[in-house]
Amino acid sequence: MTEAQAYIHVAERSLVAADGALDRSVHEKASFLGYHALESTGGAFCHSRGVPFPRGHRKKITTFTAAVRRERFGRTVAELAIAFSSLRNPLLYPAALQDGSIQQPQDIITAGQTKRLLGRTKALVARVKPGV
Secondary structure (H helix, E strand, O other): OOHHHHHHHHHHHHHHHHHHHHHOOOHHHHHHHHHHHHHHHHHHHHHHOOOOOOOOHHHHHHHHHHHOOOOOOHHHHHHHHHHHHHHOOOOOOOEEOOOOOEEOHHHOOOHHHHHHHHHHHHHHHHHHHHHO
């Protein structure tokens, strides 16, 4: 197994786990797993093209977005990157709001929004996988 294939394997398993979380009504964790699948898909794509893939979360997404700019699915990656990047930490941690209340991760995104993001991420994995 190549490193690119290992990354796509991680992406696919993350999506399987995301579906399980969604089935159990833990949509915020499903969304986070979708983010992880996006990162891993980036690793697969970059490694398959000889593009160095960094370890930092923001750098991973930025590198992937730049690497796919000329691909037919480049816009999809850019849109998913924007959506997931703004959600990453809020999906993991509660946040104190200015009014003193606490926002829980499950209040950041709806189950419907999660389903749409996961669907787009699955389609992206399916497009990247054959070239890995």
